[in-house]
Amino acid sequence: MEGSMILALLVLCTGLAAGSEEHAIKDFDFSKFAGLWYEICFAMKAGAPAKDPEAEKIGGVVLQLENGSLILTAAHYEDHCVVEKTTATKKVVPGTFTIIREGGKGNKEVQVLSTDYKTYAVMDIHFMMDNVSHQVMKLYSRSLDHNEKALEKFHEVAQEHGFKEPDFHLLKNDTACVTALQGPV
Ligand SMILES: *[C@@H]1O[C@H](CO)[C@@H](O)[C@H](O)[C@H]1NC(C)=O
Ligand SMILES: *[C@@H]1O[C@H](CO)[C@@H](O)[C@H](O)[C@H]1NC(C)=O
Ligand SMILES: *[C@@H]1O[C@H](CO)[C@@H](O)[C@H](O)[C@H]1NC(C)=O
Numbered sequence: 001m002e003g004s005m006i007l008a009l010l011v012l013c014t015g016l017a018a019g020s021e022e023h024a025i026k027d028f029d030f031s032k033f034a035g036l037w038y039e040i041c042f043a044m045k046a047g048a049p050a051k052d053p054e055a056e057k058i059g060g061v062v063l064q065l066e067n068g069s070l071i072l073t074a075a076h077y078e079d080h081c082v083v084e085k086t087t088a089t090k091k092v093v094p095g096t097f098t099i100i101r102e103g104g105k106g107n108k109e110v111q112v113l114s115t116d117y118k119t120y121a122v123m124d125i126h127f128m129m130d131n132v133s134h135q136v137m138k139l140y141s142r143s144l145d146h147n148e149k150a151l152e153k154f155h156e157v158a159q160e161h162g163f164k165e166p167d168f169h170l171l172k173n174d175t176a177c178v179t180a181l182q183g184p185v
Pocket of ligand 2: 131
């Protein structure tokens with residue numbers, strides 16, 4: 001009993017660190033993870049930047065494996081549609097990678113916390129903005145329909161990581177931006 005409480009506390013504490021071994025998906029397979037993902041929901045704690053550039057409309061990302069490195073082509077809405085291609089480096093912990101951003105924007109540390117490869121993926125993202133570190137959790141889906149199960153899973157995982165109901169933001173189903181990703185990239 002006492003042991004399980006200590007374990008629960010440990011899980012809570014280590015959950016705050018990025019790229020932790022603890023939450024690693026064993027046998028994570030980047031080749032199965034590749035392809036198109038729609039971003040349909042995110043969770044960000046209060047006190048985070050007031051204007052989240054990725055808010056409102058659904059975004060998306062295409063992951064490609066090339067010579068062992070990851071190429072990400074992401075689209076998000078920021079007054080207008082922005083499509084950005086970046087390179088990421090895989091790290092030692094399975095399912096973790098660093099997105100290298102140019103222009104002094106600071107890198108992003110990403111960990112895939114949960115995925116079944118076929119329908120949903122929950123990602124934990126840490127980045128610096130104005131010298132303050134931020135954490136955002138994102139729910140990605142392979143489809144724009146029937147995402148109830150994925151949303152349920154997302155709430156479960158994000159709550160385990162300390163996010164509360166007001167932190168969740170469901171994105172509007174406006175595909176204006178992601179259609180750019182649906183063709184060949
Ligand atoms: C991957 O490797 C091939 C062959 O070595 C090379 O031609 C190609 O430019 C490389 N691609 C990238 C993105 O580095
Ligand atoms: C961030 O920190 C560095 C080094 O501590 C400092 O030089 C810089 O002015 C800070 N930038 C901002 C935006 O606070
Ligand atoms: C979201 O929009 C797409 C494209 O218009 C549509 O195919 C899909 O059914 C919509 N999903 C929901 C849940 O309304």
